[in-house]
Amino acid sequence: MSDTALLIIDMFNDYRHEDADQLAANVAEILGPLQRLQHAARDQRAVDIVYINDNHGDFNASGRDIVRSAQDGRYPELVDPLLPTDGSAFLTKVRHSVFYATALDYLLQRMGTKTLILAGQVTEQCILYSALDGYLRHFDVVIPSDAVAHIDEDLGTAALEMMRRNMNARITDSAHCLPRACDSDIAQR
Template sequence: MTRALIVIDVQESFRQGARWASVSVPDIAERVGRLVTAARDRDETVIWVLHTEPGGGAFDPSSEFVRMIDGLEPLPGEAVLTKTTRNAFTSTNLQQLLTQAGIRELTICGIQTEQCCETTARVAGDFGYDVEFVTEATATFPIPHRDAPAGRSWDEVLADPRTLGTDAIAERTEYALAGRFATIRTLDEVLSR
């Protein structure tokens, strides 16, 4: 098969902070799981990516949280890559894996919509891949305004009218990607392919 499903950062690390209560797609693991099952049923490649940030905290590679969210499990033989950059290419051998397998089409899902998922889609588009971006199978969190004071509690961030909501983030990502870097697909469109 010439298609791969790239599962980006659907990891327990995100569930450790206060902002998880504001995640845009609380059932992200279930939605991604449906895509994984469909890809496996079609004999497509599934590649898992985990984000790491050495130096302590929930994203530190020595942390017990740098693993898939419960309910998601790579099969033997499925690549599990760890990255230290926003996109899944720069600090991994993803490009090499895709090239060796002859893969030219990518379906992208995961956490965070506008960061690691969008950035990976942009880089993949620049590399010439045919990219499907499944916004419904990505998740994100409200973003504080750039001029907001540092050190505020998550409740204060949410109460700030300048905080960008998750619907606006997803919409902006779709506008930025569509027709340039990726085709936006619904979950049902990909599942029924």
């Protein structure tokens, strides 16, 4: 366990909704940075990884069910590279924030987490609301801007600025958000 958690949010999506094509195009752009971040977190073992995904209204769905549904969806190539490894924490959520009606706060407290790295989708929705709820719970929040996907570019940009300004979130890129990278980044200032 470390004091930093990488939360991979809502990446198991079947892309069968109104704005799916637009979102999928943006997810394709963040897939490489997010996958590198995921692998670096695993390799360094400096960060706990927690997958959190919307249950899409199916309160009986397990993490495996959600992943399988996404793999059977319209863009499995956006799902397969990020599959959780055995033993990874996987929580389901029902609304925008990863904290709303989930056991996440309890899990993070048990892990001794102080810093949250929020990655995934959607910048102007679930990432934004999760950042606010994390900030309200006194977590330091880091957003790798190249590892979050938006639906609307202008709203995504505005959400990043809101998180920076109103929630004191550190907006950086995925190569500089892990603890070791953060330490060297801070040392260079």
